[in-house]
Amino acid sequence: MKGEKNAGVKRSRQTSAGLGRPGGSRETYSDFLQLDILLNLQATLHDPPQRDELLFIVIHQVSELWLKLMHHELSEARREIAQDELPQALKHFARVKAIQEQLIAAWKVLNTMTPADYLEFRHVLGTSSGFQSWGYRLVEYILGNKDASYIDVHRRDPKIVARLEAVLAEPSLYDEVLRLLARRGFKLPATVVKRDWRKPFAGHKAAVEAWLTIYRHPRDHWELYDLAEKLMDMEMLFQRWRFDHVSAVERVIGHQPGTGGSSGVAFLKKALDLRFFHDLYEVRNRLIYG
Template sequence: MTCPHHPSASSGATEAIVRQEGAQLDFSHSMSYGDYLQLDSVLGAQKPLSPAHDEMLFIVQHQTSELWMKLMLHELHAAIAHIARDELPPAFKMLARVSKILEQLVHAWDVLATMTPPEYTAMRPYLGQSSGFQSYQYRCIEFAMGNKNRAMLQPHAHHPERLAQVQAAYEAPSLYDEALRLLARRGLPVPASHTERDWRQPYEASEAVEQAWLTVYRDPQRYWDLYQLGEELTDLEDAFRLWRFRHVTTVERVIGFKRGTGGTGGVSYLRKMLDVVLFPEIWRLRTAL
C-alpha cells in the first residue's frame, strides 16, 4: 500500500485533479502564459555585470520598480485626461490605484534593505554612472505630479526618444493643474494665474486657490465629487511621501552618505526632496478648517 504522504501519492492526486478540471497541458499550437507575458524577454533581462551574488537583487528591485512606474504613468495619464473631461468617477479609481502601486513600491524597499554595505560595495564599481536619478519614467511621474524642473531634462538629452517623452510631460498640465482647472469650471474662484499659466514652471501656492479648496471642504455635500478629488490627491501625495522617505532611509542604510553613482549627493539630495509639497493648498487648508 502506498503511504498517503509518499511523493508518488501526492503526484497521483495532483494529476487526477488536473484531469478532472480539464486543464489544457499542450500549448504547442496556441498562445501560452509565457508567450502572452513575454516571459523569455522579461526573465532574460537580468544580466549582472559583477561576480557579486547580491547584484541580482539590485537588478530585480529596480526592474520591477520600473514596471510598476510604467503602470503608474498609464493610470496617471488616463486620470488626468478624465479630470480634463469632468469625468471624475473613473479618475478616482485610477488615482486610488496609483496610491496602491506606491504602497507596493514602499514595501519593495524592505527587500533592498536586506543588502548590507559590504554587499553593495562589492558590486558598485560595476554600475559606472548609472543611477535611478536617470529614470525617465520617474521623471515623467514627477512632472505629471507637478514637480517641474527644467534641469531634469538634461540627464535624458543623450537619448532623443526618451527626451521627447520627458519633454512632453514637462510641458503638459500636471494632475494638480487639471484639478484646479476643473474647480474653475465648476465656478470656484481659482485665479487665471493658476489655470492659464506656463505649465513648465514650478507650481506656486496661492491663497486664492486655498480659499477655493476651503469652499469645497466646508460644504462637502454640495461639492462632494470635488471634495473626494481633494482626498484622492491627499492620499496620493501621502503615499508618494512615504515612498520618498523609505528611499532615503534605505539608501542611507546601504551606502551611508556616499555620493550617488549618478553624481548627486545621495542621501543629502534625497532628503531635500522630502520637503517638496505637490498639492500645497490641500494640506494647508486643514489648519483653517
C-alpha cells in the same frame, strides 16, 4: 559567458518580434508576457552574479515597471478629470495608491542587502544612478514637480528628451483639478487655469479660497472634497516612498556620495521637502478647529 548572455538576449528580441507564431499571435502564457525577453533582461556583470547583484537589478527593474503603470494610470485619471468623469478618475487613483504601496514594499526587500553585499558589485555600477530614471521623472512631471533642468541628464538620448519635454508642456494632474474647480463655478484667475504648464505651480490664494469653501461645506461639495482627500493620500504615500528611499540608502552607504555623483543621502533628503499640492496643505493652515 557575458557575450553569450548578450547574444541570447539579442536572439530573444529577434524571435519575439513575431513571438514564434505566424502573424505574431500570442498563444501561450510565455508568448503573451514575452518571457523569453523579460527573463533575459537581468544581465549581471559577473558570472555567476555577485551575492546581491541580481536582487539589485530585479528590484529596480520591477520598480520601473510599476512607475510605468503609475504614469499610465495618472494620465488616464487626468483625462477623465478633464472630461468631468470623477468616479472613473478616482478608480484610477485607487490603483495608483496600490502601486505606491508596492513601490514602498520594494524597499523592504532591498533592505535585506547589507553594506558588505553591496560592496561586492557597486564598483561596476559606474556613474549610473536612480536620478537618471526617466520613468520616475514622468511621474513627477504629471504630479506637478515641473523642473526642466532634470531633462539635462538625458541629453544623449533625443527620444527620451522629446518625451520628457512633451510631458513637461502638458497640464499636470493638479492643473486639471484646478480647471475642474473653475468649471464648477469657483473663481480662479487666468494665471491659474491658463498658465505656462512648463512652470511649477506653488499654489494660489484663489485656489486656497475655493478649497476652503469645499472643506467648510464638504456635504455640499462631496465629489470635490473626496477628490482633494484622494490627492492627499497619494501625496503622503509619495512622501513615505521618498523617506523609505532615504532610509534604505543610508542603511547601506551611510552619507557617502551616490554612484551618479550626487551627495547621496543629503541629496535625497532635500526631496522630502517637495510637495505637489501646495494649496491643499495651506487649506489645513486656514481651517479653524475648536
